[in-house]
Amino acid sequence: MSPEATRQVSALIDRIQTQFHESHRRALPELLSMAAALEARGITNGLADELRTMGNALEQHMFKEEMRLFPMMEQGGNTLIGLLIDDLHREHLAHERAMSALRAHLGVLTKAHGTDLVLLQFTQGLDDLAAELAQHIRAEDEELFPLFARPAAAGSPSTANPPSHATSTS
Numbered sequence: 001m002s003p004e005a006t007r008q009v010s011a012l013i014d015r016i017q018t019q020f021h022e023s024h025r026r027a028l029p030e031l032l033s034m035a036a037a038l039e040a041r042g043i044t045n046g047l048a049d050e051l052r053t054m055g056n057a058l059e060q061h062m063f064k065e066e067m068r069l070f071p072m073m074e075q076g077g078n079t080l081i082g083l084l085i086d087d088l089h090r091e092h093l094a095h096e097r098a099m100s101a102l103r104a105h106l107g108v109l110t111k112a113h114g115t116d117l118v119l120l121q122f123t124q125g126l127d128d129l130a131a132e133l134a135q136h137i138r139a140e141d142e143e144l145f146p147l148f149a150r151p152a153a154a155g156s157p158s159t160a161n162p163p164s165h166a167t168s169t170s
């Protein structure tokens with residue numbers, strides 16, 4: 001990897017850590033304490049656990065990126081990086097599913113307790129986290145990961161050697 005490419009990778013990793021990882025780590029405890037307050041007042045049950053499960057999975061994921069992926073990338077990548085990237089991409093899909101489920105749960109609560117101030121604050125905070133998480137995942141899946149993507153497998157649509165006319169039907 002050229003020195004210029006290495007600088008670009010480092011800058012993108014720094015941006016991801018400050019703009020997203022640190023921000024998620026500030027948002028999650030605040031949201032958890034609001035969810036606990038809602039549960040203590042009987043407005044919901046299960047919300048804090050659901051959020052904690054999602055938050056723990058996100059924390060483990062970010063930790064894996066910081067301890068394994070980012071250092072590997074800053075050293076220019078290696079033959080195993082594609083497997084790690086595939087694994088992290090699958091985790092992104094799981095985070096998105098967990099976030100959708102949590103927001104669906106919240107939608108039901110809002111119908112019943114829509115005027116509760118803490119619930120409104122929680123909803124706003126969760127909406128902000130969901131928007132940031134979506135940007136975070138996009139920055140990694142669409143900007144960072146492709147810099148280290150493995151060459152496409154032979155025969156896949158993005159391969160450098162497209163099928164010959166004899167086999168192409170489109």
Ligand SMILES: [Fe+2]
Binds near residue numbers: 020
């Ligand atoms: Fe990340």
Ligand SMILES: [Fe+2]
Binds near residue numbers: 061065088092140
């Ligand atoms: Fe990630």
